[in-house]
Amino acid sequence: MSASDGRGGAxxxxxxxxxxxxxxxxxxxxxxxxxxxxxxxxxxxxxSFTKSxxxxxxxxxxxxxxERLWATPxxxxxxxxxxVFGGLFIVGCLVIGLVLAILLDQRIRAxxxxxxxxxxxxxxxxxxxxxxxxxxxxxxxxxxxxAHGLGFENFKFDWLINPxxxxxxxxxAGIWQSSGYVMALFLAxxxxxxxxxxxxxxIDGAGPLRTYAGIVLPMLxxxxxxxxxxxxxxxxxSFDLVIALTGGGPGYATDLPATFMYAYAFQRSExxxxxxxxxxxxxxxxxxxxxxxxxELRGGNR
Amino acid sequence: xxxxxxxxxxxxxxxxxxxxxxxxxxxxxxAAYYLLPLFVMVSTSLKTLEEIRTGTLxxxxxxxxxxxxxxxxxxxxxGVKCEGLKPYxxxxxxxxxxxxxxxxxxxxxxxxxxxxxxxxxADVIFGLMLFGAFIPFQVILLPMARTLGLLGLAGxxxxxxxxxxxxxxxxxxxxxxxxAVGVSDSIVQAAKIDGAGFFSIFFRxxxxxxxxxxxxxxxxxxxxIWNDFLFGVAFTSSDSNPxxxxxxxxVATSTGVxxxxxxxxxxxxxxxxxxxxxxxxxxYFVRGLAAGAVxx
Amino acid sequence: MSAVTIEGVHxxxxxxxxxxxxxxxxxxxxxxxxxxxxGCGKSTLLRLIAGLEEINEGRIAIGDRIVNDLSPRDRxxxxxxxxxxxxxxxxxxxxxxxxxxxxGRSRAEIAAKVSAAAKMLELESLLDRRPAELSGGQRQRVxxxxxxxxxxxxxxxxxxxxxxxxxxxxxxxxxxxxLHQAVGxxxxxxxxxxxxxxxxxxxxxxxxxxxIQQQGKPLEIYRKPANRFVAEFIGSxxxxxxxxxxxxxxRRAAIVASDGTAIGVSRDLAIEEGRIVTIGVRPEHLTLTGxxxxxxxxxxxxxxxxxxxxxxxxxxxxxxxxxLDSAVECAPGEILTVKVPRDLVHAFDxxxxxxxx
Numbered sequence: 001m002s003a004s005d006g007r008g009g010a011x012x013x014x015x016x017x018x019x020x021x022x023x024x025x026x027x028x029x030x031x032x033x034x035x036x037x038x039x040x041x042x043x044x045x046x047x048s049f050t051k052s053x054x055x056x057x058x059x060x061x062x063x064x065x066x067e068r069l070w071a072t073p074x075x076x077x078x079x080x081x082x083x084v085f086g087g088l089f090i091v092g093c094l095v096i097g098l099v100l101a102i103l104l105d106q107r108i109r110a111x112x113x114x115x116x117x118x119x120x121x122x123x124x125x126x127x128x129x130x131x132x133x134x135x136x137x138x139x140x141x142x143x144x145x146x147a148h149g150l151g152f153e154n155f156k157f158d159w160l161i162n163p164x165x166x167x168x169x170x171x172x173a174g175i176w177q178s179s180g181y182v183m184a185l186f187l188a189x190x191x192x193x194x195x196x197x198x199x200x201x202x203i204d205g206a207g208p209l210r211t212y213a214g215i216v217l218p219m220l221x222x223x224x225x226x227x228x229x230x231x232x233x234x235x236x237x238s239f240d241l242v243i244a245l246t247g248g249g250p251g252y253a254t255d256l257p258a259t260f261m262y263a264y265a266f267q268r269s270e271x272x273x274x275x276x277x278x279x280x281x282x283x284x285x286x287x288x289x290x291x292x293x294x295x296e297l298r299g300g301n302r
Numbered sequence: 303x304x305x306x307x308x309x310x311x312x313x314x315x316x317x318x319x320x321x322x323x324x325x326x327x328x329x330x331x332x333a334a335y336y337l338l339p340l341f342v343m344v345s346t347s348l349k350t351l352e353e354i355r356t357g358t359l360x361x362x363x364x365x366x367x368x369x370x371x372x373x374x375x376x377x378x379x380x381g382v383k384c385e386g387l388k389p390y391x392x393x394x395x396x397x398x399x400x401x402x403x404x405x406x407x408x409x410x411x412x413x414x415x416x417x418x419x420x421x422x423x424a425d426v427i428f429g430l431m432l433f434g435a436f437i438p439f440q441v442i443l444l445p446m447a448r449t450l451g452l453l454g455l456a457g458x459x460x461x462x463x464x465x466x467x468x469x470x471x472x473x474x475x476x477x478x479x480x481x482a483v484g485v486s487d488s489i490v491q492a493a494k495i496d497g498a499g500f501f502s503i504f505f506r507x508x509x510x511x512x513x514x515x516x517x518x519x520x521x522x523x524x525x526x527i528w529n530d531f532l533f534g535v536a537f538t539s540s541d542s543n544p545x546x547x548x549x550x551x552x553v554a555t556s557t558g559v560x561x562x563x564x565x566x567x568x569x570x571x572x573x574x575x576x577x578x579x580x581x582x583x584x585x586y587f588v589r590g591l592a593a594g595a596v597x598x
Numbered sequence: 599m600s601a602v603t604i605e606g607v608h609x610x611x612x613x614x615x616x617x618x619x620x621x622x623x624x625x626x627x628x629x630x631x632x633x634x635x636x637g638c639g640k641s642t643l644l645r646l647i648a649g650l651e652e653i654n655e656g657r658i659a660i661g662d663r664i665v666n667d668l669s670p671r672d673r674x675x676x677x678x679x680x681x682x683x684x685x686x687x688x689x690x691x692x693x694x695x696x697x698x699x700x701x702g703r704s705r706a707e708i709a710a711k712v713s714a715a716a717k718m719l720e721l722e723s724l725l726d727r728r729p730a731e732l733s734g735g736q737r738q739r740v741x742x743x744x745x746x747x748x749x750x751x752x753x754x755x756x757x758x759x760x761x762x763x764x765x766x767x768x769x770x771x772x773x774x775x776x777l778h779q780a781v782g783x784x785x786x787x788x789x790x791x792x793x794x795x796x797x798x799x800x801x802x803x804x805x806x807x808x809x810i811q812q813q814g815k816p817l818e819i820y821r822k823p824a825n826r827f828v829a830e831f832i833g834s835x836x837x838x839x840x841x842x843x844x845x846x847x848x849r850r851a852a853i854v855a856s857d858g859t860a861i862g863v864s865r866d867l868a869i870e871e872g873r874i875v876t877i878g879v880r881p882e883h884l885t886l887t888g889x890x891x892x893x894x895x896x897x898x899x900x901x902x903x904x905x906x907x908x909x910x911x912x913x914x915x916x917x918x919x920x921x922l923d924s925a926v927e928c929a930p931g932e933i934l935t936v937k938v939p940r941d942l943v944h945a946f947d948x949x950x951x952x953x954x955x
Binding site for chain 3 (some may be wrong): 464486488489490492493494495496497498499506507510511
Binding site for chain 1 (some may be wrong): 430431441446464471528530546565577581587
């Protein structure tokens with residue numbers, strides 16, 4: 001076993017180490033992820049089963065925090081808001097997104113510009129755009145005054161400070177922010193429909209409406225599914241939207257689980273309840289994501 | 303994108319012109335809806351307070367003034383301090399630049415190692431890492447706050463960088479894994495035979511090939527980190543606040559006369575970097591949305 | 599330059615036994631072609647030699663070094679891939695020089711070697727282009743150049759011509775052959791194309807289902823296939839087969855097929871009377887005859903290929919291909935009388951497929 005050119009010979013320590021390099025490189029990166037995701041989730045779940053308030057206590061206390069959580073009216077408000085907001089937000093984004101995608105698919109010359117305009121809200125923090133929305137929706141200064149200026153003296157638009165209506169301002173702003181993104185998803189889906197199928201439909205005598213309703217839309221099923229999943233995910237995680245627009249108010253009328261958790265964790269120092277509410281959020285997301293991911297990963301990688 | 307034959311989807315005949323006009327009207331109205339907040343921000347930031355009081359939000363500024371911009375940048379009050387957004391803007395830069403660089407580099411390395419050196423368990427590791435992209439961050443806020451405290455990083459910029467790096471990894475790894483899956487295995491094998499090892503294949507073959515993926519990832523991470531509010535508000539103290547948190551404080555400051563023009567100027571300043579990135583490299587941003595956000 | 603020794607090599611992929619104990623000695627400077635249908639293990643064997651897969655059992659040596667545990671870069675081999683695997687972001691010159699740069703060779707040496715290789719492969723005008731700007735044949739040449747500059751002990755080729763169109767394939771085939779004659783480096787070449795195997799090889803190794811079926815000079819294998827599989831795989835159009843009972847009379851011997859047709863064979867075959875055997879005759883060895891003793895059959899199909907015409911005739915109940923000069927005119931339905939040359943008949947065991955005699 002002679003090394004013929006000085007590069008060969010029996011594998012030395014360096015070479016043997018090299019065989020393990022991929023694992024050696026991935027391990028710390030994975031360890032970071034694992035620690036900061038899984039260990040942290042574990043810690044939060046554990047704390048949700050303790051009596052922790054100001055400071056973490058590691059003595060288990062059963063379902064105490066969950067009982068307290070579900071006995072808190074504010075939590076019910078947050079949940080109800082999530083359903084109202086989530087439902088309207090998802091439907092609104094889907095409808096507007098789909099309509100815009102179909103309209104943009106008609107070989108529009110200005111498509112590039114319009115697409116850029118429809119999508120820019122996704123690139124900006126809502127803390128930024130919320131500043132404008134807050135002013136637009138401001139009773140007295142915003143659209144109300146515009147309407148007055150146009151002669152509609154009795155026009156009143158005070159949703160932002162009306163506890164019963166404030167959540168709808170969040171819906172309006174939420175749809176404004178995310179519908180362009182849904183448009184982009186649908187547009188990509190429409191573009192991936194085989195042109196030949198559409199031609200075949202035309203040859204079969206289907207008009208444009210029939211072509212869309214009967215042929216193109218059914219083929220967009222998977223796009224609908226992923227759009228709904230993404231929007232649900234966005235809805236459950238919504239935080240900036242509420243903070244920037246209403247701060248959760250008036251009172252706690254526009255609380256969502258995300259802001260509820262934050263308030264209990266950092267303002268009221270109710271660690272246990274905050275943890276319990278975070279676990280509820282995680283469970284909600286998992287109930288939607290796990291089956292979706294499972295079917296995605298099983299159904300032909302990526 | 304190949305052009306569809308016009309007369310198939312487009313109705314023929316005299317109705318066509320009418321429908322075409324209607325189409326543009328609808329698309330134009332939507333464009334106005336999307337642009338309205340941006341318009342309101344820009345026009346209001348250029349007005350004097352006097353004009354704001356007398357006009358409406360859709361009226362154009364009569365006399366353009368840049369004073370609100372100057373004030374927002376260097377004199378607006380954030381809480382009790384009145385130094386403008388400037389220091390916080392730089393905080394955001396100091397957080398975003400290393401945060402983007404580190405998470406992109408680590409994600410590139412992990413995505414490459416997990417696909418091109420498929421060792422036992424690589425898929426499981428990737429699946430577990432990917433999961434991190436879907437969790438609601440509320441579930442890690444409390445332990446993160448404690449861990450940063452234990453590390454002595456509570457309320458500091460390095461602490462926030464760490465947070466952004468670890469929770470950005472799922473996305474950056476996903477982007478690079480998707481890229482690396484598309485690179486033919488035989489290119490890596492050819493490089494191995496040519497004498498390249500793990501790192502030389504990465505730096506000399508994969509990285510130069512991945513320039514567009516780096517574009518997508520850097521833009522995605524930059525947008526995420528710059529726009530972040532939750533981590534900033536939870537883990538930084540007043541001196542280390544990123545610009546989004548400072549902006550929220552400016553807007554929420556209730557002492558004295560409400561200076562809407564300054565608020566709007568501050569908002570534009572805070573949003574300018576990501577808006578510029580979007581306008582200049584929108585193509586990459588949209589690709590990132592498609593690749594990353596479809597999964598998260 | 600080096601010999602390559604393969605001893606008792608096994609490879610498993612999960613539950614799939616890809617190589618089942620392969621032994622092969624490749625002499626220094628020899629051009630060996632591994633050929634077989636897809637899934638036969640030929641590419642796996644090549645990848646084991648390259649070090650791209652791990653050996654489960656057995657040994658591979660290049661020269662006098664056992665390379666089982668060496669990484670690909672320590673084996674001093676070069677490989678040409680089916681997809682060429684050129685680095686898309688590098689120019690032709692950089693692609694060719696990559697190995698030399700990694701090895702830390704001097705600028706002057708690299709430049710000299712690259713230009714020598716480029717000259718040999720007629721790539722000089724393309725050195726600054728990127729792979730995307732090259733045609734398939736040019737890419738193939740760059741892949742060859744990348745392999746050549748490093749002066750490897752062994753060249754490995756993994757179906758390097760299968761992505762080229764037919765015309766270019768023939769041209770590149772002869773280029774590879776003349777390169778080997780010029781350089782003389784030990785070469786191992788994998789292909790599923792038996793014509794490529796026959797034209798290029800000093801020695802052909804036929805594989806099937808992870809085992810070597812036969813190895814030898816191309817014409818040896820053509821003339822004396824070791825079993826029915828090799829007989830069918832090597833040669834185009836493939837050999838015709840008939841199964842029947844062996845009968846011997848004082849002067850003559852024949853196989854009697856199930857429909858009663860008797861096909862005359864050589865008396866020298868060591869087969870006991872009455873045994874069922876399979877015989878094979880190559881299409882190019884069958885001729886038309888006026889002899890009334892010939893076999894008569896009806897023409898089913900006619901496939902003109904240019905110089906020759908492939909005629910399928912029903913003989914002894916089997917569709918049988920005959921290669922005829924295209925000057926011969928015939929039409930479907932016509933009855934032809936075919937002569938089977940006794941001395942060119944191959945006999946195989948009907949069950950094991952092994953050659954008899």
